Amino acid sequence: MRTALVIGTGLIGTSAALALSGRGVEVHLVDHDQAQARTAAALGAGTDEPAEGRVDLAVVAVPPAHVAATLADAMRRGVARGYLDVASVKGGPRRELEALGLDLTSYIGTHPMSGKERSGPLAATADLFEGRPWVLTPTRDTDTEVLNLALELVALCRAVPVVMDADAHDRAVALVSHTPQLVSSMVAARLEEAGEAAVRLCGQGIRDVTRIAASDPRMWVEILSANPGPVADVLAGIAADLDETVRSLRALESSDEAKRHEGAEGIEDVLRRGNAGRHRVPGKHGAAPTVYEVVAVLISDQPGELARIFADAGRAGVNVEDVRIEHATGQQAGLVQLMVEPKAAPVLSAALRERGWSIRQ
Structure with missing residues (x-):
C-alpha cells in the first residue's frame, strides 16, 4: 500500500491516518467538516489536498448511519482499488450496500476494537490500535486483493486481525461493547441526584464501572441505532x-x-x-486469565513517586503485571495497587518495605 484516502477524520479515522503516515503511506484526508480535516493534517495524519488519481485503499470512518451512503459515493466515483469501513456495526451497512446494487467485490467491512471516551482528531494517536483486535468480515465475494489491503492496514496499525461473520460480530459487540456502555451510563445516572455525602464516598469500584459513561452521547446514539436488536436482547437477559x-x-x-x-x-x-x-475475559497477551496478588503501597501525590516505585520493583526482580491507583479523598496521597504473580508478592512486599515504602494489607 502506497496511498490511502481516509474519509472521516474523527478519533478512529485520524488515528489510522497517523499510523499509516508514520509508516510511509501517502494519506489524503476528507471530512464533511473541512476544519476537522485540516486539524488532522496539522497533526501529521496526512494532507487535506485531493489525491491525483485512484488511491490503493479508501478507509471510511464515519458514523454507522452514514457508512453505506459514503461508501456508495466513493465506489461510484472509483476513488480507490479497495474500500473498507471501520464502523462498530457490520451487518446493516453491508445490507444497505447490497440494496443499492453495488459490486461489493472491492469492499470489506472491518471494525478496530479500540477507542476512547474522547472523540475528534485531537484525541487521536498513532498507537491507538496497537495490540488490539481488528475484526474483518469478508464474504465469498470479497476480492483477495482487497482482503490483503485490509490485512496490510491492520499490520501497519499494529493491530491483531480477527475474521468473523458480520452478524456474529454485531451480536458479539452488543455483548462486550454496546451493552456495557448503557449499563455504565445507567449506574452513573444514579449519581446525578445523589447527595454530596454519598458522592464523596466514591471509590475505585464506582470509578471502574462508570468510566465509559463519560463517552459522547450523540456518538453512542448513532452506534446503538445501528445495532438495536442484539443490544436489546442482551439487556433483556440482564433485566431478568x-x-x-x-x-x-x-x-x-x-x-x-x-x-x-x-x-x-x-x-x-x-x-x-x-x-x-x-x-472468561482474556488475560495478558490474550492468554487464559491469571489471578494476581495485589501489593498495595501508600504513595504521595508527588512528581517521580510512580517512577521510583516501579524502579524499586524492577530492582527486586519483580514484573508488575498490572497497576491501579486509588486516590484518597481529601488527601495528597493514595494507594498504588501493584498486581504481580502470587509467588512474587512476598518478595516485592519485603523489597519495598526495605526501601521505605509503606505496605498496606
Missing part, C-alpha cells in the same frame, strides 16, 4: 437477572428464615455466574 436479584434482596428483608435463605441463594447464584463470566 435484575428482577430476580431484586426479589432475592427483598426476601433477605423477610422475617421468614426460609425466604431469607432463598434470597441468599439467589444473590450467590448471580455473583457466582459473574465470577464464571469474568474468568
Whole structure:
C-alpha cells in the first residue's frame, strides 16, 4: 500500500491516518467538516489536498448511519482499488450496500476494537490500535486483493486481525461493547441526584464501572441505532437477572428464615455466574486469565513517586503485571495497587518495605 484516502477524520479515522503516515503511506484526508480535516493534517495524519488519481485503499470512518451512503459515493466515483469501513456495526451497512446494487467485490467491512471516551482528531494517536483486535468480515465475494489491503492496514496499525461473520460480530459487540456502555451510563445516572455525602464516598469500584459513561452521547446514539436488536436482547437477559436479584434482596428483608435463605441463594447464584463470566475475559497477551496478588503501597501525590516505585520493583526482580491507583479523598496521597504473580508478592512486599515504602494489607 502506497496511498490511502481516509474519509472521516474523527478519533478512529485520524488515528489510522497517523499510523499509516508514520509508516510511509501517502494519506489524503476528507471530512464533511473541512476544519476537522485540516486539524488532522496539522497533526501529521496526512494532507487535506485531493489525491491525483485512484488511491490503493479508501478507509471510511464515519458514523454507522452514514457508512453505506459514503461508501456508495466513493465506489461510484472509483476513488480507490479497495474500500473498507471501520464502523462498530457490520451487518446493516453491508445490507444497505447490497440494496443499492453495488459490486461489493472491492469492499470489506472491518471494525478496530479500540477507542476512547474522547472523540475528534485531537484525541487521536498513532498507537491507538496497537495490540488490539481488528475484526474483518469478508464474504465469498470479497476480492483477495482487497482482503490483503485490509490485512496490510491492520499490520501497519499494529493491530491483531480477527475474521468473523458480520452478524456474529454485531451480536458479539452488543455483548462486550454496546451493552456495557448503557449499563455504565445507567449506574452513573444514579449519581446525578445523589447527595454530596454519598458522592464523596466514591471509590475505585464506582470509578471502574462508570468510566465509559463519560463517552459522547450523540456518538453512542448513532452506534446503538445501528445495532438495536442484539443490544436489546442482551439487556433483556440482564433485566431478568435484575428482577430476580431484586426479589432475592427483598426476601433477605423477610422475617421468614426460609425466604431469607432463598434470597441468599439467589444473590450467590448471580455473583457466582459473574465470577464464571469474568474468568472468561482474556488475560495478558490474550492468554487464559491469571489471578494476581495485589501489593498495595501508600504513595504521595508527588512528581517521580510512580517512577521510583516501579524502579524499586524492577530492582527486586519483580514484573508488575498490572497497576491501579486509588486516590484518597481529601488527601495528597493514595494507594498504588501493584498486581504481580502470587509467588512474587512476598518478595516485592519485603523489597519495598526495605526501601521505605509503606505496605498496606
